[in-house]
Amino acid sequence: MNLPQLKFNKRATASEIVFNFFASIGGLTIFVVEFFKQVFIPPYEIAEVKKHMDELGVKTFPIVSVTGLIIGLVLALQSWPVLARFGATDFLPAMVSLSVVRELGPVITALIFAGRVSSGIGAELGSMRVTEQIDAMEVSAINPFKYLVVTRVVATTMILPVLTVYVVFIAIIGGYIAVIIAESMSFTYYQNAVINAIEFGDFIPGIAKTFVFGFIVGIVGSFKGFTAEGGTEGVGRASTTAVVMASLLILIFDMILVKITMWLWPTLG
Amino acid sequence: MADSRLIRIENLTKRFGDLVVLNDISLHVDYGENFVVFGQSGTGKSVLLKCIIGLLKPEAGNIFIKDKNIIELKKKELNKIRKNIGFLFQGAALYDSMTVRENLEFTLKKNFNFTQKEIDEKVINALEHVSLEEAIDKMPSELSGGMKKRIGLARSIITEPELMLYDEPTTGLDPITSKEISELILTLQKRLNMTSIVVTHDLICANIIADRAIFLRDSKISYEGTIDELVQSDDYFLRNFFSKEIIKE
Numbered sequence: 001m002n003l004p005q006l007k008f009n010k011r012a013t014a015s016e017i018v019f020n021f022f023a024s025i026g027g028l029t030i031f032v033v034e035f036f037k038q039v040f041i042p043p044y045e046i047a048e049v050k051k052h053m054d055e056l057g058v059k060t061f062p063i064v065s066v067t068g069l070i071i072g073l074v075l076a077l078q079s080w081p082v083l084a085r086f087g088a089t090d091f092l093p094a095m096v097s098l099s100v101v102r103e104l105g106p107v108i109t110a111l112i113f114a115g116r117v118s119s120g121i122g123a124e125l126g127s128m129r130v131t132e133q134i135d136a137m138e139v140s141a142i143n144p145f146k147y148l149v150v151t152r153v154v155a156t157t158m159i160l161p162v163l164t165v166y167v168v169f170i171a172i173i174g175g176y177i178a179v180i181i182a183e184s185m186s187f188t189y190y191q192n193a194v195i196n197a198i199e200f201g202d203f204i205p206g207i208a209k210t211f212v213f214g215f216i217v218g219i220v221g222s223f224k225g226f227t228a229e230g231g232t233e234g235v236g237r238a239s240t241t242a243v244v245m246a247s248l249l250i251l252i253f254d255m256i257l258v259k260i261t262m263w264l265w266p267t268l269g
Numbered sequence: 270m271a272d273s274r275l276i277r278i279e280n281l282t283k284r285f286g287d288l289v290v291l292n293d294i295s296l297h298v299d300y301g302e303n304f305v306v307f308g309q310s311g312t313g314k315s316v317l318l319k320c321i322i323g324l325l326k327p328e329a330g331n332i333f334i335k336d337k338n339i340i341e342l343k344k345k346e347l348n349k350i351r352k353n354i355g356f357l358f359q360g361a362a363l364y365d366s367m368t369v370r371e372n373l374e375f376t377l378k379k380n381f382n383f384t385q386k387e388i389d390e391k392v393i394n395a396l397e398h399v400s401l402e403e404a405i406d407k408m409p410s411e412l413s414g415g416m417k418k419r420i421g422l423a424r425s426i427i428t429e430p431e432l433m434l435y436d437e438p439t440t441g442l443d444p445i446t447s448k449e450i451s452e453l454i455l456t457l458q459k460r461l462n463m464t465s466i467v468v469t470h471d472l473i474c475a476n477i478i479a480d481r482a483i484f485l486r487d488s489k490i491s492y493e494g495t496i497d498e499l500v501q502s503d504d505y506f507l508r509n510f511f512s513k514e515i516i517k518e
Contacts, residue, residue, distance in 0.1 A: 127365075136362035139322050140376045141348035147379075 001034050001145070003027040003227055024245070031223045035153055038146050048151040049158075056117045056152070057159030061166070067112050068167035071104055072096060072174025080182045089183065093190050094197030096175035101198055105168040106206045107254055110213035113160055114246040118221035121152055122242030125225025126235035134226070149226060153218035160214030161207050168206075205261035212257060213250050220246040274333075275300045275432060275464050276321065281330035283316055290316050291327070292488035298466060303458060305475045306468045307499070308485035309510070314468040315359070317485070318434050321466070322356055323347050334432070352380055355430035355463075359437040361421030363409040369396075370405050373424050381428070395423040398457060415446040419453070426457055433458070435467040439474045451477040472500070472511060484510075 004023035012020070076096050083089045125148060128134050137144040172194055179185045221242045228238035276298040283291040290313040298304045306314045319325040321332055323339050331338050334350055342350070363372050373392045377383055383391070396402045399419040409417060418438060425433060438454060439447035451474040458465050458478075467478055475482060475496050482499055484492040484507060492499055492507060500511050 124366075131360055131365070132358045132362040133364055135319075135324055136356070136358060136364070138324060139351055139354070139356040140380070141351040142376065142379050 001030060003030055027227060028220070028223050028245075031149075031226075032219055034145060035150060035219060038143070039150050039154065041146075043146075045147060045151045048147065049154050052152050052155035053159045056120070056155055057163060060113060060116055060159075060163060063116060064109055064112055064163050064167050065170055067108060068105070068170030069174040069177075071108055071167075072100060072171030072176075073178045074174075075099060075104070075171075076175040076178030077182065080178070090193070092179060093175065093193035097172050097194040097197050098202060100168050100171040100175070101202050102206050103254075103258075105171055106164050106210045106213065107250065109164045109167045110160060110210060110217065110250045111247055113156075113163065113214070114217045114220075114250060115243055117156060118217045118224075118242040118246040119239045121156075121218065121221030122224040122228070123235055123239040125149075125222060126228030126238035127225075129226060129228045130231050130234055145226070149219075149222040152222055153215060156218030156221075157211055157214040160217065161210040164207060164210045201265060205257070205265065209254065209257040209261075212253055216249045216253060217246050220249060273299045275302075275335060276466070277331075277333040277336075278321075279331045279333075281317075281320060281327050281332065283313065283320055283325060283327045289488050291320070291485075294330070294485075294488075294490055296483060296490065296493070298464060300464055301462065303455070303465045303467065303478045303480045305479035305482040305496070306466065306485060307470060307475065307482055309470065312485040313488060314470075314485055315436050318356075318436050318466065318468055322351065322354060322434060352428065353431045355425030355428065355433040357418070357421050357425050357433070357435045357438055359440055361409075361417040363412075363417055363420060363424070365409045367409075368405075369401075369407050369409070369412075369420050372409070372420065373427050376424070376428060391427055395427040396420075398426065398460070399423045399453060415442055415450065418442065418450055422450075422453065422457070426461060426463075429461055431463060433463050433465045435465060435469075437469055437471075438467065439469065439471045444473070447471060448473055448477070450474075454478055472496075 004026050006020045006023050006027075076092060079092060079095055080089065083092055083095070125134070128148070134144045134148070137147065176185075176187065176190050179190060224238040224242035224245065228234040230237070274297045276296075278294060278296050281291055281294040282289065294317070306317060308314050316325060320327050321334070321339075323342075327340065331340055333339075334354075337346075337350065339347055339350060363369075364375065367375065370392055373395055374388050377388050377391060392405070393402065396405060399422055401416060401419050401423065404412060404416060404420065409420070412420060422438075433454075435454065439450050442450065451471075454465065454467070454474075455478050457463070465478070467474070469475055479496045482492075482494065482496055483490045484499060486506065492502060492504065499507065502508065
């Protein structure tokens with residue numbers, strides 16, 4: 001796998017910035033192709049995948065729980081006065097749940113996940129790269145790409161949809177907390193309103209895109225870490241650029257996937 | 270006598286951009302030999318080792334290990350050869366998320382079909398070789414620099430490789446530990462009947478280990494022979510280099 005070399009200068013010229021941008025895109029594309037070449041070839045390193053799902057996914061639950069609760073709560077609190085102006089507060093449960101299921105839940109969970117996991121993978125693999133641990137694996141006839149990258153990307157791809165479903169649930173609970181702060185509404189009414197508002201078809205595009213977001217988080221973090229150079233400074237750079245690149249790609253792919261969803265399920269538009 | 274040669278390097282050239290690090294280097298290493306590569310920092314010693322193990326691809330030249338040109342080998346074939354080579358990195362390169370035991374077991378579990386009992390025996394055996402049995406359940410962060418080098422050495426020899434490559438095995442260590450590591454390398458080489466290539470600028474280490482040495486300067490081999498000949502050379506640069514080394518020691 002020959003990746004384009006980036007040019008690092010404290011005072012980079014415009015041409016170097018443009019070069020680095022395209023070199024990063026090119027390098028990431030080569031990295032993605034390499035992933036799909038290797039992911040289906042044994043050994044599958046199931047134990048490593050499980051370990052990363054625990055390390056990268058399960059340990060993210062506390063932060064996404066808080067995020068989910070606040071999304072639901074704030075969304076409901078902000079929407080309440082507007083809906084009240086039109087006498088449409090009965091629509092609040094439907095509005096909160098649909099917003100969270102279709103857009104806010106998947107995207108915000110992915111962005112939080114990118115902040116925590118992409119940077120973590122970038123720093124960990126970057127540190128392994130600059131301390132020659134990846135080279136040590138390579139000279140021991142062990143495939144470091146398979147062992148370090150493929151396992152992490154599979155883990156992030158599989159765990160993010162689970163996290164998203166959980167965040168959606170917590171956000172809906174957050175919405176209910178806001179409702180009872182603003183006005184009394186029975187939980188049964190809120191629950192029924194939410195269930196009546198969401199159709200199975202609302203879940204599919206929201207959850208489907210989290211597989212793509214999970215893949216982006218894993219592959220970008222791994223790419224930045226695996227190709228890190230320049231000692232501890234390089235590790236820091238890998239960590240921060242991984243978050244920036246992953247977050248940006250999540251937003252760009254969200255836009256593309258929303259468009260694709262509308263094309264596939266025109267009724268959802 | 271091609272049969273006695275484990276490694277044969279022909280006209281090797283390695284560049285990084287415009288910088289020529291190795292220029293038309295040719296050398297050979299015989300079976301069972303301890304071969305030392307001398308040179309100032311930045312003269313391409315480590316690059317030479319990384320070319321031999323296939324971590325870096327040279328721009329020109331051939332590297333034969335047991336008559337197989339590793340430059341032309343595919344990854345799978347190269348990995349077959351790598352299973353028979355040990356590599357001690359400058360910073361030991363221990364996997365810092367694993368304990369010492371896991372570091373040593375890793376290659377055995379991934380590349381060989383040993384039972385857990387056999388693996389345990391090999392781990393204990395390797396740690397006995399480097400006198401660090403008590404460190405078995407420690408994390409790399411709990412080890413001193415010298416201990417890391419020893420564990421790195423134990424990890425490299427656990428598969429009993431035919432060829433060992435050492436990248437600055439004594440750099441960053443105090444003179445006593447440095448001497449101990451050098452003696453350990455020699456002991457292991459004799460006990461396991463290995464061939465070694467040692468990259469260093471430590472004269473004490475070279476004196477203990479070397480059967481033969483080369484000196485790299487300006488991307489070329491500027492000298493080849495025994496350590497005694499090297500130290501007593503009339504070449505102004507070598508005299509200057511080694512007098513400074515001797516003063517340091």
